[in-house]
Amino acid sequence: MSSQVVVKLENVTKRFENLVAVNNVSFEVYKGELFTLLGPSGCGKTTTLRIIAGLEYPDEGKVYIDGVDVTEKPARERGVCLVFQEYAVFPHMSVFENIAFGLRVKKLSKTEVERKVKEIAEILDLSNYLNFKGGKLGLSEQQRVAIARCLAVEPKLLLLDEPLTLADAKIKEKMRRELRKLQKDLGVTMIFVTHDQLEALMLSDRIAIMRSGRLIQLGTPEEVYDNPGDLFVATFVGSPTINLLEGVLEIDGNRLLLKTDSHKYAVASDINVKTLQGLVGSEVVIGFRPEDVEVMPEGVLEGVVKLAEIAEDKRILYVKLNDHEVKVFVDLFTSFNEGQKVILKINPLKLHIFDKKTGKKLLKGVIPG
Amino acid sequence: MVVKNILTRVLAWLILLIIVTWTLIPVIWIISLSFKPYAEWRTPSLFPKNPTLDNYIILFSPQSVSIFIAYTAIIEPITGPLIRSIAVSILATVIAVIIGFFTAYGASRYNTPGPFTLFFTLLTRMLPPATFVTPIMIYFTTLRLLDNVLGLILLYSATTLTYAVWILKGFIDAIPVEWEEAALMEGATPFQVLLKVVIPIARPGFVVSGLFIFLMSWTELLFALVLTSVNVTLPVQISKYVTAVGALWGVQAAIALLGSLIPLVIGYLIQKHLITGFTFGLVRG
Numbered sequence: 014m015s016s017q018v019v020v021k022l023e024n025v026t027k028r029f030e031n032l033v034a035v036n037n038v039s040f041e042v043y044k045g046e047l048f049t050l051l052g053p054s055g056c057g058k059t060t061t062l063r064i065i066a067g068l069e070y071p072d073e074g075k076v077y078i079d080g081v082d083v084t085e086k087p088a089r090e091r092g093v094c095l096v097f098q099e100y101a102v103f104p105h106m107s108v109f110e111n112i113a114f115g116l117r118v119k120k121l122s123k124t125e126v127e128r129k130v131k132e133i134a135e136i137l138d139l140s141n142y143l144n145f146k147g148g149k150l151g152l153s154e155q156q157r158v159a160i161a162r163c164l165a166v167e168p169k170l171l172l173l174d175e176p177l178t179l180a181d182a183k184i185k186e187k188m189r190r191e192l193r194k195l196q197k198d199l200g201v202t203m204i205f206v207t208h209d210q211l212e213a214l215m216l217s218d219r220i221a222i223m224r225s226g227r228l229i230q231l232g233t234p235e236e237v238y239d240n241p242g243d244l245f246v247a248t249f250v251g252s253p254t255i256n257l258l259e260g261v262l263e264i265d266g267n268r269l270l271l272k273t274d275s276h277k278y279a280v281a282s283d284i285n286v287k288t289l290q291g292l293v294g295s296e297v298v299i300g301f302r303p304e305d306v307e308v309m310p311e312g313v314l315e316g317v318v319k320l321a322e323i324a325e326d327k328r329i330l331y332v333k334l335n336d337h338e339v340k341v342f343v344d345l346f347t348s349f350n351e352g353q354k355v356i357l358k359i360n361p362l363k364l365h366i367f368d369k370k371t372g373k374k375l376l377k378g379v380i381p382g
Numbered sequence: 383m384v385v386k387n388i389l390t391r392v393l394a395w396l397i398l399l400i401i402v403t404w405t406l407i408p409v410i411w412i413i414s415l416s417f418k419p420y421a422e423w424r425t426p427s428l429f430p431k432n433p434t435l436d437n438y439i440i441l442f443s444p445q446s447v448s449i450f451i452a453y454t455a456i457i458e459p460i461t462g463p464l465i466r467s468i469a470v471s472i473l474a475t476v477i478a479v480i481i482g483f484f485t486a487y488g489a490s491r492y493n494t495p496g497p498f499t500l501f502f503t504l505l506t507r508m509l510p511p512a513t514f515v516t517p518i519m520i521y522f523t524t525l526r527l528l529d530n531v532l533g534l535i536l537l538y539s540a541t542t543l544t545y546a547v548w549i550l551k552g553f554i555d556a557i558p559v560e561w562e563e564a565a566l567m568e569g570a571t572p573f574q575v576l577l578k579v580v581i582p583i584a585r586p587g588f589v590v591s592g593l594f595i596f597l598m599s600w601t602e603l604l605f606a607l608v609l610t611s612v613n614v615t616l617p618v619q620i621s622k623y624v625t626a627v628g629a630l631w632g633v634q635a636a637i638a639l640l641g642s643l644i645p646l647v648i649g650y651l652i653q654k655h656l657i658t659g660f661t662f663g664l665v666r667g
Contacts, residue, residue, distance in 0.1 A: 068563055089569045101564035105582050114578070115568030159564075166568055 017044040018080070019170055019202045020065060025074035027060055034060040035071070036226035042170075042204060047196050049205045051213040052223035053249070058206045061223070062172050065204065066095040079169055094163035095172040099179065100155040102162075104148030108139055111147050111158050115166035129165060137161045137195070152180050156188055160195070173205045177212060189216060210250045214238060222246050239363075244372035247300050247365055253329060256306070256339040258299045259369060262292050267382060268313065269361075271299055276335040279313035281361040285382025292376065296369040303329065303340040305363035308347075312356040321349045332357065416635035423631045437636035460637060463619040466531055468644070470615055471599040474538035478595050479588055481539070482546025487580065489547070490554040500551075503544040511541075515608050522609055529610045537605055542595040549594070553587030554580065589655035597645055616641050 020042040027035040035057040042048045050058040063069040065076060067088030076084045083091050094115075103111050109130055116126045134140045137157040142150065150158065156176055163171055176192070177185050193216055196203050207213050213220050214234040221231045222245075230242040241247035247255050258280065260273040269281040269289060280299055308330070316332035316339070323329075323345065330341040330349055341357060349355070361379040368375050415423065416437050418430040441460040485503075488494040518537065519528070527533030557580060565575045581588075603617040610618060620637050623630040649656070 066567065068566070088563075088566045089571065094567045095563070097560045097564060099558070099560060101558065101560035103561060103564070103579060103583075114565065114570075118569045118574060162564070162568065 018042070019044050019078065020204070021075075021077040021080075022061070022065070023075040023077070025061070025064060025071045025076065027057075027064060027069060027071050033226050035064065037074070038223070038226075038228045039074075040221055040228060040231055042202060044202055045200045046218040047193070047203045047205060047216055049207060049213040049217035049220045050223060051207055051210060051220050051249075052229075054208055056223040057226040058208075058223050059174055062095065062174055062204060062206050065170070066093055066172055067091045068095070092168055093170040093172060094166060094168040095174060096156075096159045096163055096176055098175045100152075100159040100176075102147040102150065102155045102158045104146065106147050107143065108134070108145050108147065108150070108154075108158050109143040112139075112161045112165050114162060119166070133161045133165050136164075136199075153184055153188055156180075157191075160192075164199070164201070169202065171201050171203045173203060175206055175208070177207070177209070192216070211252060214250065222249065224249075240377055241300075241365065242374055244298055244300070244367045247367070251302060253303055253324075253340050255300045255302050255365070258334075258337050258339075260297070260299075262289065262295055262297045262299075262366070264289055264293055269364075269379060271297075273336055278334065278337075281359055281364065281379060282313045283381055284361050285380040287382075288376065288379065292366065295375075297375065298367045298369050298372075300365040300367060301359050301363055303342045305360045306339065306341045307358050307360075308341065308343055308355050309358040310356065312358045314357040314359070316355055316357060318349045318351055318353045318355055320351065330355070412635045412638055415632055416639050418632055420632065437632040438640075440633055441637055441640070460616075460619060460640070463614050463616045464640070466613060467600060467616040467641075470531055470534045470538065471596050473535045474542065474599045475592050475596045477535065477539035478543045478546045479550075479592050482543050482591065483550050483581075483584075483588070485543075485547045486550035486554055487576070490551050491559070500547065503547055506541045506544055511604050515604065518605065519608060527609075529613050531613055533609060534606060534615065537609070538595075538599040538602060542598050545594055545598075546591045549591040550584060550587045553584040557583050586655045586658040589652050593645075593648065593652065593656070596648065600641075600645060 018041045021039075022041075023039050025035055025038045026033065038057075038061060050061055052058045060069060064071050065078075067083070067086060067090075071084065074084075075082055078091055078093065103114065106114070112130045112133055113126050116129055121129070130143070131140070134143055137160060139154070139157055139161055142154055142158075145154075147155075147158065159176075160171070173192075177188055180188055189212065195201070205213075205216060214237075217234055219231065219233055220237050222229045222237065224245055230237060230246045232240075237246060237250055241250060241255075244257075248257070258271055258273070258278065260271040260278075263270040263272055263277075264286045265279075267283055267286055268279050269284060269286070271278045271280050314334070316334045318330055319333045319338065320331040321328055322331070326345060327342045328345050328347070328349075330343055332339050332341055332355060339357070343349070361381055364377075364379050365374065366376040367373065410428070414428055414430060417433040417435070418425075419432050419434045419436060422430055422432070443459060485495075489500050522528045522530075522533050525533070527536070561579055561583070562575050565579045566572070570578065601617060602615075603621070606615045606618045607621065614622070616637070620634055620641070623633045623637070
């Protein structure tokens with residue numbers, strides 16, 4: 014991937030009356046990458062997208078596209094194209110006319126329009142639909158028409174606003190694959206908005222996680238998943254959600270203890286406690302993902318199986334500790350009974366320690382020792 | 383089940399038949415009357431015994447049918463009023479629909495000029511027309527628009543504007559903003575967005591409001607009667623066939639029939655859009 018910057022947002026803020034929809038957001042998107050804005054609904058991700066598109070204007074900050082300040086420019090002068098959540102395929106026009114729309118606006122010759130439309134229809138597998146009216150298409154076709162219509166005008170940047178939310182699970186998967194393939198094949202720079210963390214993890218080159226108008230964390234899917242910057246990112250990304258234990262951190266020999274209201278857990282043993290010295294006595298939230306816990310023959314953390322559930326190629330154990338419940342991935346073919354006692358071992362390298370008050374990350378990974 | 387189905391159908395047909403008969407009898411009566419000679423006007427028969435075209439001929443050449451001359455000091459042939467009526471109705475419709483569209487668009491998308499003003503436009507329809515005949519006449523005298531086709535056009539488009547605004551606003555409200563934004567993303571200017579997206583999709587709204595306004599202008603009598611004397615429209619022309627010794631019913635029937643032909647043809651031509659237009663709000667889901 015070349016590192017040429019296509020879009021740059023600089024301290025962008027947008028207010029709607031009393032609500033700060035986008036709060037001092039800055040990031041850069043590189044040429045050819047699929048960049049995702051991820052966050053719960055109302056986090057400002059769509060507004061950010063619309064600011065890049067030129068459908069909203071920021072109250073503060075600058076937007077650059079290909080190095081040019083476009084903050085004040087209208088949408089049509091930016092060379093970007095947005096695929097809407099509901100696709101916005103013109104219902105009164107045929108698929109051909111939909112794709113030709115932008116070309117005709119640009120006043121291309123008739124033969125040129127025809128050539129280009131056919132070429133793009135070919136790429137998106139729409140050749141057989143060219144005479145269909147826009148209002149009569151299925152979702153998958155509508156999505157492809159919307160994308161084709163955008164690609165026809167050769168934008169520097171393709172923006173997609175939750176393009177998969179309308180589809181049901183099966184079509185969604187197909188559409189997701191098609192989208193990723195298309196993006197790779199054509200090398201289009203895409204900014205993709207979604208509230209679906211799984212979708213973001215699967216599709217993106219880089220993910221920007223937003224919450225309440227702020228950009229919380231920016232990184233590759235691996236970084237975001239393995240090294241969440243705060244409690245919000247940790248819980249928002251990953252499914253099933255990360256296990257969380259709340260309490261006061263203590264050290265006993267080479268063991269990490271967590272003192273909750275009613276109990277004391279030995280979260281990890283045989284560790285190098287040096288890095289933890291500074292945290293002793295502070296209120297923390299300890300997080301670890303279900304795949305970073307193992308059921309062991311002996312150890313320090315004991316619990317009772319409440320429920321064993323099959324999830325695709327794995328089995329999820331819901332294990333009750335005294336006043337917490339944790340999820341553990343185990344092999345599909347090992348069987349566990351309800352009420353069975355198990356001993357858990359958490360991989361200390363995959364422990365996330367967050368400040369309980371601020372949610373900020375305090376420490377990632379404890380070295381065994 | 384089957385018996386019940388048949389019964390329902392029969393009942394439905396029966397009701398339809400009654401409604402259709404009820405609606406059509408006056409029309410048939412007028413058709414019949416328009417072909418009756420003077421002597422038969424007062425005979426209540428459905429078909430004329432000695433059918434004649436006199437009633438039509440007199441419309442176009444008032445001096446040629448001698449029997450009527452005694453009754454009326456008529457007037458000009460129907461062609462003048464007919465052309466005037468067509469011109470007034472079409473132009474009033476076009477003006478009302480164009481201004482109405484832009485008003486409706488502004489109201490729908492930008493909430494201008496505010497909800498109160500929008501309701502204010504209804505005022506022209508809330509007062510009985512008779513209440514403002516006199517003020518309008520005074521205005522028109524000052525503006526030198528009396529007995530002037532232009533005056534009628536302005537007046538009709540002003541008083542019917544509110545229909546165009548309200549009908550078209552409903553249609554524009556139903557168009558998702560994303561469709562317009564999608565066009566903007568394709569490089570269209572705001573004006574191109576209107577021309578290529580909003581107007582074509584709202585077309586049934588134009589058809590419905592246009593037909594509505596056309597019909598209102600086409601049949602308007604009160605203001606035309608007061609404001610014009612020589613340059614009259616069709617409805618006023620009909621009223622002129624009422625003489626001191628009685629109405630020329632046959633002639634009035636003929637003129638009424640001719641007068642309803644044009645809306646009929648227009649209605650037939652735009653039938654498809656009319657159905658979309660009338661059902662638009664209902665099937666939106």
